[in-house]
Amino acid sequence: MTISILIVDDSNFSRHMLKKAIQASNIASHVTEACNGLKALDACDTQNFDVIFLDLTMPEMSGYDLLDALKQRNFAGKSFVVSADVQEKAVERCRNLGAAGFIRKPLKESDLIQTLQGCGVIS
Amino acid sequence: MNSNKSSDTINLAADIVMNIPTVGLFAVDTRLNIVLWNRFMEIHSQLSANEAIGKNISEIFPDTDINWLSRKIKGAVILKTVSYSSWRDKPFVFFLSNPRAITSDEEFMYQDCSFWPLKETSGTITYVCISIHDVTEIACTQKLIESVTEEAVRNEELSNRDGLTGLYNRRYFDNQIINELNRADLYGWDMCLMMTDIDHFKAINDTYGHQAGDEVLRVVGLIIAQQLRAIDIPCRYGGEEFGLLLPRVESSQAINIGQRIRQKVSDTPIHYMEHDIPVTISIGISAFKKNTSHEALIRSADNALYCAKNNGRNQVVMS
Amino acid sequence: MSKDKQCFSSEEFDVIREIVNISMGSAGSLLAEYIGAFVTLSVPNVRMIDQEASSITLNKLGVEYDAINITRQSFSGALSGEAIFIIDNSSNQEMSSILGYKACEDNNKNINTDVLLEISQAIIGTCIRDIGQGFSLDVYLSQPTIIGTEQPPSKLYDLVFGQHNTNWHDLLLLDIYFSIETNKIKCHALIFITEKSLQKIHAAVNQLML
Numbered sequence A: 001m002t003i004s005i006l007i008v009d010d011s012n013f014s015r016h017m018l019k020k021a022i023q024a025s026n027i028a029s030h031v032t033e034a035c036n037g038l039k040a041l042d043a044c045d046t047q048n049f050d051v052i053f054l055d056l057t058m059p060e061m062s063g064y065d066l067l068d069a070l071k072q073r074n075f076a077g078k079s080f081v082v083s084a085d086v087q088e089k090a091v092e093r094c095r096n097l098g099a100a101g102f103i104r105k106p107l108k109e110s111d112l113i114q115t116l117q118g119c120g121v122i123s
Numbered sequence B: 001m002n003s004n005k006s007s008d009t010i011n012l013a014a015d016i017v018m019n020i021p022t023v024g025l026f027a028v029d030t031r032l033n034i035v036l037w038n039r040f041m042e043i044h045s046q047l048s049a050n051e052a053i054g055k056n057i058s059e060i061f062p063d064t065d066i067n068w069l070s071r072k073i074k075g076a077v078i079l080k081t082v083s084y085s086s087w088r089d090k091p092f093v094f095f096l097s098n099p100r101a102i103t104s105d106e107e108f109m110y111q112d113c114s115f116w117p118l119k120e121t122s123g124t125i126t127y128v129c130i131s132i133h134d135v136t137e138i139a140c141t142q143k144l145i146e147s148v149t150e151e152a153v154r155n156e157e158l159s160n161r162d163g164l165t166g167l168y169n170r171r172y173f174d175n176q177i178i179n180e181l182n183r184a185d186l187y188g189w190d191m192c193l194m195m196t197d198i199d200h201f202k203a204i205n206d207t208y209g210h211q212a213g214d215e216v217l218r219v220v221g222l223i224i225a226q227q228l229r230a231i232d233i234p235c236r237y238g239g240e241e242f243g244l245l246l247p248r249v250e251s252s253q254a255i256n257i258g259q260r261i262r263q264k265v266s267d268t269p270i271h272y273m274e275h276d277i278p279v280t281i282s283i284g285i286s287a288f289k290k291n292t293s294h295e296a297l298i299r300s301a302d303n304a305l306y307c308a309k310n311n312g313r314n315q316v317v318m319s
Numbered sequence C: 001m002s003k004d005k006q007c008f009s010s011e012e013f014d015v016i017r018e019i020v021n022i023s024m025g026s027a028g029s030l031l032a033e034y035i036g037a038f039v040t041l042s043v044p045n046v047r048m049i050d051q052e053a054s055s056i057t058l059n060k061l062g063v064e065y066d067a068i069n070i071t072r073q074s075f076s077g078a079l080s081g082e083a084i085f086i087i088d089n090s091s092n093q094e095m096s097s098i099l100g101y102k103a104c105e106d107n108n109k110n111i112n113t114d115v116l117l118e119i120s121q122a123i124i125g126t127c128i129r130d131i132g133q134g135f136s137l138d139v140y141l142s143q144p145t146i147i148g149t150e151q152p153p154s155k156l157y158d159l160v161f162g163q164h165n166t167n168w169h170d171l172l173l174l175d176i177y178f179s180i181e182t183n184k185i186k187c188h189a190l191i192f193i194t195e196k197s198l199q200k201i202h203a204a205v206n207q208l209m210l
Helices: A012-024 A037-046 A063-072 A088-096 A109-118 B002-019 B039-045 B066-079 B136-159 B170-187 B201-208 B210-226 B251-267 B294-310 C010-035 C051-064 C089-099 C113-135 C153-162 C195-209
Strands: A003-008 A029-034 A051-054 A078-083 A101-104 B023-029 B034-037 B083-085 B111-119 B125-134 B191-198 B233-236 B241-247 B270-272 B275-277 B281-287 B316-318 C039-041 C045-050 C068-077 C081-088 C139-151 C170-180 C185-193
Touching (some): A012 A029, A012 A109, A037 A051, A063 A078, A088 A101, A101 A109, B023 B039, B034 B125, B039 B125, B066 B083, B066 C010, B066 C113, B083 C113, B170 B294, B191 B201, B201 B210, B210 B233, B210 B241, B210 B270, B241 B251, B251 B281, B251 B316, B281 B294, C010 C045, C010 C089, C010 C113, C010 C170, C051 C153, C051 C170, C051 C185, C068 C113, C081 C089, C089 C185, C113 C139, C113 C170, C113 C195, C139 C153, C185 C195
Parallel strands (some): A003 A029, A051 A078
Antiparallel strands (some): B023 B034, B111 B125, B233 B241, C039 C170, C068 C139, C081 C185
């Protein structure tokens, strides 16, 4: 089953690295990209996503604000924060805002697969 | 063949670490127990490697601030990066005796230290290495230079000052008049010179004694100095005479300043022992005009001062 | 070296920013562990600057502070340059309590220089090391020095560049703002990277973009 993925990060390079990891992991997926939180919300209006990967530090709308907005809209899929900042407080704050998981940058395929399996998104 | 060479290199490195004459090298584990102690450390601590290894660093160096040191070690372990301390901020971290055993001022060795982590192959930090550089000579030379410079500046200042009042002396004042005059000439600026002396000073000395007279001079000098801006130059010109150079001030301003000073002195009886000595001063002012020489300027102010005296004292006269 | 060779394309800048971001993230979490408080880092501002821009940057920087304390720590190796750390008096004081220092006993000093040196080395050391790792470039840190205490922000440029050699043309600047324990403590790191390191960064970036 193909899962629908949205990648939200202001860095082209970062989105590129995540796409590469998804391809390398052979997960059947369709990937959409958004370069900030506002564009991400626009994309959510037109499509239902199974998984959203988002960065925390973004201009215009931070990852925290995006998580909050997704919560308000009762987002049905799973959101995962992909960030370099892994302080406990940051992780806790993300969980409280409804994130299903937290993956540390720099991203490795194994982290990706483990996290998605752990949340039942893939088997 | 290869493994022989690499073990030769290792042996060589170990030899250097243990015997390098100029650097103290030792290592601690994460609980601050000594695991390595080189020859420099043995010599300067008078503790052999056998005696040191296994002991806690706080046992060997009870003077060291253990909280600060623990944080340095913690920093190396958690942050995995080198950190330093310099003699300028902390003269020594580990008390080792001053290598200049006879002629130095301090008992301790001045030190520059560094703290860096040693990694296991797994990536965790197990040991922190500490280096000590003896910078006693550098530190002492630096301090000597600083104190000599300070003293030279002080002497320079002293040679320009009058000992009793703390105001400038006549020699400095005369030089400054010439400088300011040249500037006033060149840029077309105003300048005024004020000569003032204490009324009936001889009578004060005769009535209250010379020490009272000195106190009067000192306090009048202080009062004058307090009325001035940073660029004004007050001096003790003679026995009971003061000179005051006022750059970029024209006549009417100078008269105001003079009146203010005169009033303040007149309002302030000077206290000495059990006496309250009433004091007044007379002031003569001259203003710089193009091509005035410095002698002419002084003469003019003196003449004005003479007028003030003749007209009843305790007044300001403009030449 | 022509100006073209020194500048990066916007794609390369994107990669550099991301590497610096990731490095800062890991630096932030290590620092939080060391200090024992929550550390927030701004998104690092990464840009090329020349002498004029450096003067503008430094003059604008201190605007929010009353009196600042500044250290300089040089680094060399494949990545070389100088890092400037700036913290104001009240932040340094707060830092002093968090780290567990007793109140400053030396009456001549209003600022605890032990704290200043400790926090500046922790932050600069960790950032430089992590950035070096991010680009896979060797970096060695030198002894830090305090270049000013309780200075008015207007003196920042003078203290950092003013009285020294001005032979350089362009530098890569990483401008990072830290806030610790929700804004009680604010400080700034300016990492200036030399022209001769830029070639190595080019190579590292190209490697990563493959």
